[in-house]
Amino acid sequence: LLGNSGDEQGVAVHAVGGFVRDLLLDLPNLDLDITIEGDGIFFAETFGEQHGCRVRPHQAFGTAVVVFPDGRKLDVASTRLEYYDSPGVLPTVERASLRHDLYRRDFTINTLALCLNHDRFGVLLDFFGGQKDLQDKTVRVLHNLSFVEDPTRAFRAIRFEQRLSFQLDPHTEGLLRSAVRAGLVERVGGKRLMGELIQILKEQEPTLAVKRMAQLGLLPCIHTGLRFGPDSEQLFAELERVLAWYQLLYLETPLEPWTVWFLALMDRLDSPQYLEVCQRLMMPERLMERIFGHRHKALKRLQHLRQALGRGQEISNSQLYTLLHGMPLELLLYGLARSGQDELRRLVSHYLTRLAEVKSLVSGTELQDLGVPRGPAIRTMKERLLSARLDGLIASKDEELELARQ
Numbered sequence: 306l307l308g309n310s311g312d313e314q315g316v317a318v319h320a321v322g323g324f325v326r327d328l329l330l331d332l333p334n335l336d337l338d339i340t341i342e343g344d345g346i347f348f349a350e351t352f353g354e355q356h357g358c359r360v361r362p363h364q365a366f367g368t369a370v371v372v373f374p375d376g377r378k379l380d381v382a383s384t385r386l387e388y389y390d391s392p393g394v395l396p397t398v399e400r401a402s403l404r405h406d407l408y409r410r411d412f413t414i415n416t417l418a419l420c421l422n423h424d425r426f427g428v429l430l431d432f433f434g435g436q437k438d439l440q441d442k443t444v445r446v447l448h449n450l451s452f453v454e455d456p457t458r459a460f461r462a463i464r465f466e467q468r469l470s471f472q473l474d475p476h477t478e479g480l481l482r483s484a485v486r487a488g489l490v491e492r493v494g495g496k497r498l499m500g501e502l503i504q505i506l507k508e509q510e511p512t513l514a515v516k517r518m519a520q521l522g523l524l525p526c527i528h529t530g531l532r533f534g535p536d537s538e539q540l541f542a543e544l545e546r547v548l549a550w551y552q553l554l555y556l557e558t559p560l561e562p563w564t565v566w567f568l569a570l571m572d573r574l575d576s577p578q579y580l581e582v583c584q585r586l587m588m589p590e591r592l593m594e595r596i597f598g599h600r601h602k603a604l605k606r607l608q609h610l611r612q613a614l615g616r617g618q619e620i621s622n623s624q625l626y627t628l629l630h631g632m633p634l635e636l637l638l639y640g641l642a643r644s645g646q647d648e649l650r651r652l653v654s655h656y657l658t659r660l661a662e663v664k665s666l667v668s669g670t671e672l673q674d675l676g677v678p679r680g681p682a683i684r685t686m687k688e689r690l691l692s693a694r695l696d697g698l699i700a701s702k703d704e705e706l707e708l709a710r711q
């Protein structure tokens with residue numbers, strides 16, 4: 306379809322970047338990026354009209370996002386850029402070639418282009434040796450200033466290296482280290498840095514990438530107190546086990562595993578340092594509150610449980626519920642990884658699968674009808690009924706009402 310539209314408009318259409326890279330590596334990738342040798346926005350708008358897609362243009366960048374009716378997205382870029390030097394003056398139009406356009410990219414493996422026009426369909430353009438680097442499993446920059454132009458590429462380099470089991474080419478690694486030494490990575494803005502870190506922590510196996518970040522001196526660019534020592538290695542290994550175990554519980558509670566990895570990465574930091582990291586990364590207030598606000602309390606409660614287990618103490622369902630209820634799941638999992646105790650994991654599993662969703666069945670109005678006064682008394686009564694239900698003393702609503710009457 307895209308090739309046909311290109312033919313109709315008389316412009317060359319190429320799939321570029323990650324899509325082509327992954328196609329050649331036989332990896333799934335649904336993010337299609339295309340480049341139009343011409344006006345990409347005009348192409349996107351015409352294509353969108355013909356195929357019932359929504360189009361979001363970004364005039365300043367000459368790009369557009371095409372959203373298909375089923376929600377899939379297509380990124381369209383132009384090799385023709387228009388610069389408005391000052392308002393009211395005609396734009397300077399620079400017609401860049403595809404080669405020139407691809408030269409601005411990060412690594413050779415991301416510079417391959419696949420023609421989609423009918424007469425050259427499937428022809429692969431490889432200006433910078435990307436195919437050979439894919440074969441040799443190498444991540445290589447296109448020129449010496451790549452990390453200077455965009456220091457976030459240091460994180461991207463590690464991400465591709467670890468995800469694809471590639472190696473940084475030695476010269477590229479040298480350039481990356483120089484960029485770190487020159488303080489360029491340290492100066493990356495908080496939001497961008499956070500974005501890169503999240504992407505790394507969202508990888509299938511973030512441990513290796515984090516280790517590599519430490520090796521290449523990237524962790525201190527986030528905070529000088531961050532390290533990845535043997536204790537971190539142990540914590541990360543344990544967390545991998547905890548997350549695998551959690552998946553097997555098949556719970557519906559939404560979980561963003563990257564937040565748990567994030568907590569593990571910040572494990573060594575004290576509270577003021579935590580705050581510094583959050584500020585450095587310009588972390589949204591809500592996220593900060595969710596994963597850090599309750600950290601101290603959560604770890605203390607888990608510690609309490611652990612000690613009780615150590616003493617051989619019986620823990621009732623209602624006690625367990627009271628301790629763990631309302632605790633963000635990320636913190637629970639992080640706390641479990643920290644404790645490394647199987648018995649505690651069994652208990653938390655029992656809470657998550659059997660207790661977390663239990664509720665008292667009688668309503669406040671029903672309790673008022675029974676004569677319980679409005680206000681805190683209702684809450685206290687509901688808590689009492691819930692505890693009784695959790696501990697198996699009552700099961701039905703009638704039994705709850707009966708207990709409330711007493």
Ligand code: CTP
Binds near residue numbers: 321
């Ligand atoms: N790119 C770049 N420098 C950056 C970010 C992106 O040169 N700092 C280029 C890369 O060549 C990349 C393309 O822009 O191929 C698209 O970026 P993105 O969608 O982030 O990369 P993908 O290669 O698709 O990576 P992923 O598989 O992780 O989505």
